[in-house]
Amino acid sequence: MSDKLSILGNAIVGQSGGPTAAINASLAGVIRAAQAAPEIEHIYGMKNGVEGLVKGVEPINITLSETQLKLLSSTPASALGSCRHKLPEDFDSEEYKKLEEVFDRYNIKYFFYIGGNDSMDTVHKLSEYCKLKGRKLRVIGVPKTIDNDLIGTDHTPGYGSAAKFIAITVQEVLRDCAVYTRPAVTIIEIMGRDAGWLAAAAALPGAISGVAPDYIYLPEKPFDTSSFLNDIKAALNSHPDVVVAVSEGIRDAEGNYIGAALHKGKDVFGNVNLSGVGKALELLVKEQIGCKVRSIELNLLQRCASHAASLTDICESERIGESAVKAALNGETAKMMCFKRKDETEYGIDIISNDVINIANQTKTVPDSYINDCNNYITDECINYMLPLIKGELPVVWENGIPKHFTF
Amino acid sequence: MSDKLSILGNAIVGQSGGPTAAINASLAGVIRAAQAAPEIEHIYGMKNGVEGLVKGVEPINITLSETQLKLLSSTPASALGSCRHKLPEDFDSEEYKKLEEVFDRYNIKYFFYIGGNDSMDTVHKLSEYCKLKGRKLRVIGVPKTIDNDLIGTDHTPGYGSAAKFIAITVQEVLRDCAVYTRPAVTIIEIMGRDAGWLAAAAALPGAISGVAPDYIYLPEKPFDTSSFLNDIKAALNSHPDVVVAVSEGIRDAEGNYIGAALHKGKDVFGNVNLSGVGKALELLVKEQIGCKVRSIELNLLQRCASHAASLTDICESERIGESAVKAALNGETAKMMCFKRKDETEYGIDIISNDVINIANQTKTVPDSYINDCNNYITDECINYMLPLIKGELPVVWENGIPKHFTF
Numbered sequence: 001m002s003d004k005l006s007i008l009g010n011a012i013v014g015q016s017g018g019p020t021a022a023i024n025a026s027l028a029g030v031i032r033a034a035q036a037a038p039e040i041e042h043i044y045g046m047k048n049g050v051e052g053l054v055k056g057v058e059p060i061n062i063t064l065s066e067t068q069l070k071l072l073s074s075t076p077a078s079a080l081g082s083c084r085h086k087l088p089e090d091f092d093s094e095e096y097k098k099l100e101e102v103f104d105r106y107n108i109k110y111f112f113y114i115g116g117n118d119s120m121d122t123v124h125k126l127s128e129y130c131k132l133k134g135r136k137l138r139v140i141g142v143p144k145t146i147d148n149d150l151i152g153t154d155h156t157p158g159y160g161s162a163a164k165f166i167a168i169t170v171q172e173v174l175r176d177c178a179v180y181t182r183p184a185v186t187i188i189e190i191m192g193r194d195a196g197w198l199a200a201a202a203a204l205p206g207a208i209s210g211v212a213p214d215y216i217y218l219p220e221k222p223f224d225t226s227s228f229l230n231d232i233k234a235a236l237n238s239h240p241d242v243v244v245a246v247s248e249g250i251r252d253a254e255g256n257y258i259g260a261a262l263h264k265g266k267d268v269f270g271n272v273n274l275s276g277v278g279k280a281l282e283l284l285v286k287e288q289i290g291c292k293v294r295s296i297e298l299n300l301l302q303r304c305a306s307h308a309a310s311l312t313d314i315c316e317s318e319r320i321g322e323s324a325v326k327a328a329l330n331g332e333t334a335k336m337m338c339f340k341r342k343d344e345t346e347y348g349i350d351i352i353s354n355d356v357i358n359i360a361n362q363t364k365t366v367p368d369s370y371i372n373d374c375n376n377y378i379t380d381e382c383i384n385y386m387l388p389l390i391k392g393e394l395p396v397v398w399e400n401g402i403p404k405h406f407t408f
Numbered sequence: 409m410s411d412k413l414s415i416l417g418n419a420i421v422g423q424s425g426g427p428t429a430a431i432n433a434s435l436a437g438v439i440r441a442a443q444a445a446p447e448i449e450h451i452y453g454m455k456n457g458v459e460g461l462v463k464g465v466e467p468i469n470i471t472l473s474e475t476q477l478k479l480l481s482s483t484p485a486s487a488l489g490s491c492r493h494k495l496p497e498d499f500d501s502e503e504y505k506k507l508e509e510v511f512d513r514y515n516i517k518y519f520f521y522i523g524g525n526d527s528m529d530t531v532h533k534l535s536e537y538c539k540l541k542g543r544k545l546r547v548i549g550v551p552k553t554i555d556n557d558l559i560g561t562d563h564t565p566g567y568g569s570a571a572k573f574i575a576i577t578v579q580e581v582l583r584d585c586a587v588y589t590r591p592a593v594t595i596i597e598i599m600g601r602d603a604g605w606l607a608a609a610a611a612l613p614g615a616i617s618g619v620a621p622d623y624i625y626l627p628e629k630p631f632d633t634s635s636f637l638n639d640i641k642a643a644l645n646s647h648p649d650v651v652v653a654v655s656e657g658i659r660d661a662e663g664n665y666i667g668a669a670l671h672k673g674k675d676v677f678g679n680v681n682l683s684g685v686g687k688a689l690e691l692l693v694k695e696q697i698g699c700k701v702r703s704i705e706l707n708l709l710q711r712c713a714s715h716a717a718s719l720t721d722i723c724e725s726e727r728i729g730e731s732a733v734k735a736a737l738n739g740e741t742a743k744m745m746c747f748k749r750k751d752e753t754e755y756g757i758d759i760i761s762n763d764v765i766n767i768a769n770q771t772k773t774v775p776d777s778y779i780n781d782c783n784n785y786i787t788d789e790c791i792n793y794m795l796p797l798i799k800g801e802l803p804v805v806w807e808n809g810i811p812k813h814f815t816f
Contacts, residue, residue, distance in 0.1 A: 019584045048589055076580050082587040167810050168715050175485040175813060176427045176712040180492075181456055186708075208808045296707045300594075304584040307576050308715055310809065390809035400616045401718065401798035402575050405583060 006039040006329050007136060009109030012059055012102075014046030015144075016115035016122065017084065019077035020158030021165075021306040022317040023144045024406070026114045027079060028069040029321020030142065031062055034110070039329055044106055045408065049113070050122055051083035053102050054095045060408060071406040073314055074394055076306035079408055086118060087125045096129055103137060110138050110328045114321070116145035116156075120336055120360040127334035127356065138328040141336040141356050142321055146303045148197035151364045152354040153338035157320055158303075160313030160389035163201035165305040166190060167390055169298065170213060170245065171205035177241040178211075184292040185232060185242045185285050188213070189259075189278030191302055193249040195365045196220050198302065200378045202245035204390060207383045214242050219249035220366050221375035223258050228281070229288050231376055236291065248276055307403050311392025316349060323351040347388035414447040414737050415544055417517030420467055420510075422454030423552075424523035424530065425492065427485035428566030429573075429714040430725040431552045432814070434522045435487060436477040437729020438550065439470055442518070447737055452514055453816065457521070458530055459491035461510050462503045468816060479814040481722055482802055484714035487816055494526060495533045504537055511545060518546050518736045522729070524553035524564075528744055528768040535742035535764065546736040549744040549764050550729055554711045556605035559772045560762040561746035565728055566711075568721030568797035571609035573713040574598060575798055577706065578621060578653065579613035585649040586619075592700040593640060593650045593693050596621070597667075597686030599710055601657040603773045604628055606710065608786045610653035612798065615791045622650050627657035628774050629783040631666050636689070637696050639784055644699065656684055715811050719800025724757060731759040755796035 011034045015023055027045075034043040044059035046052050053059070060080075064072065072079060088095055102108065113123050123141035130137045143150050146162035170188060177186050190199040196218025206212025214235040217223055235242040250258045259277030278295030285293040316339065324337045335353035342348040370382035397404040419442045423431055435453075442451035452467035454460050461467070468488075472480065480487060496503055510516065521531050531549035538545045551558050554570035578596060585594050598607040604626025614620025622643040625631055643650040658666045667685030686703030693701040724747065732745045743761035750756040778790035805812040 015587075019587050048587075051589075075583065077583040078587045081589070083589070164809055169709060169713070171810055171813070172484050172712040172714065173708055175483065176708050179423075179427050179456075179486045179490040181459075181489070205810055208810055209813065294708075296709070297705065298709075299704045300581055300584050300702075301577060301704070301706075301709070304580040305577070306580065387808065392809070393804075393806055396801075398801055400795065401572055401800070402579055402613055402616055405579070405617065 007109045008039055010042040010044060010107050011040045011110035011112065012044045012046060012106065012108045013112040014049040014114070015078035015080045015082050016049040016113060016119040017082060017145065018116070018303060019082060020144050020146050020303050021076050021161035021309045022158040022313050023114055024075045024079050025073040025314045025317035026142045026144060026157055026321035028072045029318035030112045030114070030325055031064055032069055033322040033325035035063070037325060037329055040110065044108070045080045048081035049083035049085060050087060050099070051085035052081065054098045056098070059102070059106060068406060071397060071404065073318060074306055074309065074396055074403065075405040076304040079406060084118065087122050091129050091132060099126070100135070109136060112140050112142060112324050112328070114142040114144050116143070116147070117150060117361060120150070120356050123336065124334065124356045124360045138331070138333040140324045140328050140332065142324045143336055143338070146198060147192060147195055149195040149363045149365070150359060151362050152336060152359045154341040154349065155339055155389055157313065157317035159197060160310040161306065162198055162302050163204070163386055164310040164390035165302050165308050166198060166201040166298065167204035168308055170202045171209060171211060173296065174205065174211045174213070174243055177243055181240055182292060183236050183240040185244065185289070187278045187281050187293070187295040188243065188245045189248055189276050189295060189297040190245055191298065192219060192247040194219060194363050196247045197366060199245050199247040200366060200370070200382055201386060203378050203383060204386060207387065213245045215376040216245045216378055217247065217250050217376060218366055218371060219247045219251060221371060222253040223250040224253070225284065229284070232285060232289060246277055246281065250277055306394070307396055309394040310390045311394050312389055314394045320351055327353050415517045416447055418450040418452060418515050419448045419518035419520065420452045420454060420514065420516045421520040422457040422522070423486035423488050423490050424457040424521060424527040425490060425553065426524070426711060427490065428552055428554050428711050429484050429569035429717045430566040430721050431522055432483045432487050433481040433722045433725035434550045434552060434565055434729035436480045437726035438520045438522070438733055439472055440477055441730040441733035443471070445733060445737055448518060452516070453488045456489040457491035457493060458495060458507070459493035460489065462506045464506070467510070467514060476814060479805060479812065481726060482714055482717065482804055482811065483813040484712040487814060492526065495530050499537050499540060507534070508543070517544060520548055520550060520732050520736070522550040522552050524551070524555070525558065525769060528558070528764050531744065532742065532764045532768045546739070546741040548732045548736050548740065550732045551744055551746070554606060555600060555603055557603040557771045557773070558767060559770050560744060560767045562749040562757065563747055563797055565721065565725035567605060568718035569714065570606055570710050571612070571794055572718040572798035573710050573716050574606060574609040574706065575612035576716055578610045579617060579619060581704065582613065582619045582621070582651055585651055589648055590700060591644050591648040593652065595686045595689050595701070595703040596651065596653045597656055597684050597703060597705040598653055599706065600627060600655040602627060602771050604655045605774060607653050607655040608774060608778065608790055609794055611786050611791060612794060615795065621653045623784040624653045624786055625655065625658050625784060626774055626779060627655045627659060629779060630661040631658040632661070633692065637692070640693060640697060654685055654689065658685055714802070715804055717802040718798045719802050720797055722802045728759055735761050
């Protein structure tokens with residue numbers, strides 16, 4: 001019962017894993033709610049996540065105005081710095097002692113961690129550790145990943161903005177590719193090692209303006225090179241400008257990546273492949289079909305393009321950050337905050353919390369009902385799932401032609 | 409004297425060469441001015457430029473409202489389609505007869521052609537042909553190229569928007585790269601085979617917000633791999649997140665491209681190079697320095713990202729299209745319209761016309777005074793030249809989360 005009561009003390013917040021266009025919006029949400037909470041005296045920021053803490057980097061004391069919070073929300077990447085650090089399995093490890101030392105010295109009673117799968121593992125381990133040691137620290141995870149592959153939540157903060165950038169860019173590339181009459185194949189490589197959520201977003205222009213890629217291949221289904229070549233030939237028979245979107249993680253039936261990693265030798269086509277799957281397929285089409293072909297890798301741009309962020313995503317990301325603080329004040333710990341889509345005609349979400357133990361280290365893939373029977377496009381059900389997530393445009397503060405960003 | 413008088417008749421307009429974010433704004437300008445001119449009854453659009461005409465594709469009769477013109481201005485790529493077609497040197501060629509047939513049938517007295525270097529060659533040849541044959545056709549070129557490499561004009565329509573997208577994206581990538589503490593080199597490959605104007609735009613965030621790439625290498629100066637590696641090592645000694653921008657066209661002192669073209673064999677490092685210069689330098693750094701390294705090719709995105717177009721560029725592109733019609737009505741022919749920067753503290757341009765014969769088939773490179781002594785960055789003079797060109801944001805019409813585009 002005592003756990004339900006608020007504890008007076010300080011809070012600490014950190015960011016971890018790959019940057020997104022929305023991870024700072026969740027940070028802004030945590031800071032805003034923490035600043036407003038009478039139970040929390042100071043909100044501290046970890047520099048470079050738990051790695052910074054265990055390495056002895058002092059946290060920073062944060063006080064931000066509403067104007068600064070808004071600017072933080074429209075700033076890409078992790079304003080506090082990030083890390084890829086897994087806490088040890090062994091609770092007697094020195095690392096936990098270092099964390100305890102910081103928590104004591106800064107009187108930390110609330111711990112907020114914004115990140116993806118690995119970061120939720122940190123939330124899980126740290127809350128287990130505190131339970132075991134009887135430490136009164138409330139540990140809450142705030143999800144973030146452009147990959148949208150966390151279970152327990154309808155979607156992840158950061159996905160909507162990445163999907164929007166992909167939809168905008170694919171539409172622009174389709175316009176560009178349509179200007180010539182000479183047959184040409186364009187292959188757009190999109191992030192997503194294990195789940196095809198981002199590549200699926202390439203279909204969105206088709207649902208909105210009617211211009212769409214010819215095919216979309218996701219890692220959820222085995223990629224067959226002869227079917228792919230037949231697909232391309234069929235498309236070239238009907239129009240000259242063939243555009244294809246592929247997840248970087250597509251694999252053959254045996255599970256081998258179609259684009260082998262740098263210096264890992266030859267890919268499944270026997271090419272010395274110095275790049276990703278887009279380049280591998282470019283070479284395949286050039287060799288087997290012989291028409292003009294190019295590949296475009298959206299690369300980091302899809303995760304940091306906050307100049308074109310989804311307003312829906314940024315607002316939800318702020319809200320989920322605020323909700324994390326409310327949940328912690330309400331006595332919750334060992335939780336990840338989640339979006340639950342309302343069961344209504346018009347899109348809306350509730351924010352709930354789920355036990356982080358059920359979430360960490362798992363992957364939510366694109367379900368079968370979202371992929372067509374030929375495994376080369378997505379279904380309307382998938383479109384309807386994605387459409388509301390890219391809606392609205394984040395107001396950007398422009399300064400001499402480029403967005404103004406926040407830095408600590 | 410009779411040439412100074414307006415001729416009653418119809419006008420035709422075409423687009424040629426690679427798409428940009430601003431080529432449709434110039435098209436909108438031509439259409440707007442032609443629709444307003446009492447001397448011009450109809451304005452026709454070539455489909456796929458002169459190639460469409462010589463192949464017998466019928467032009468389309470264009471009537472657009474101001475709302476449609478505005479939407480056209482914010483649509484990337486060439487709404488009329490494009491071509492890469494050089495008119496023959498031989499004026500007795502069948503192609504000219506085909507063009508004459510179209511001009512007669514549609515009573516064409518004004519010919520506007522929006523494009524780059526090769527397109528100005530078309531303007532030049534066609535106006536020479538008309539002069540020789542005594543045909544009363546006024547032929548005016550409207551420049552367009554993201555490469556900014558046309559002589560006779562302060563800058564080219566399309567360059568400002570591409571430079572703005574590069575500046576926005578480089579700033580976002582810099583934020584993304586700054587989140588980790590582990591040493592990593594990021595190489596951004598930017599378009600520009602013969603001139604470094606686009607790569608130079610990577611420096612703009614540094615002048616505005618203070619975050620800048622460590623180095624920028626342009627094709628105007630020989631690229632020395634050992635100097636490059638020394639540059640990288642020096643940067644890694646001062647901070648972990650090293651970011652470099654390179655023009656795709658950088659060459660060694662003997663003029664060999666650092667990144668050899670696809671399937672052209674080995675590059676200057678002896679690598680089997682399946683890609684561009686970014687990938688070649690990525691491999692070099694991995695082999696010679698051994699830290700984490702990635703390359704990012706901005707690819708088509710830099711020429712079609714009209715969602716982030718420069719308002720200055722789009723407005724100027726409309727104006728230069730309108731001016732082309734005024735010049736033709738005023739009796740001019742065999743001209744390319746040009747920007748002349750006003751000699752004032754505050755940025756402004758006049759639009760003038762220059763003889764196209766002095767412009768076609770030449771390349772304007774980045775001058776020495778715009779490049780630093782170490783050949784690895786640009787000077788403040790270059791920054792001051794570029795800064796006004798990226799200013800202002802084109803209002804985008806959004807529809808369900810992506811920009812609405814115009815199509816004929």
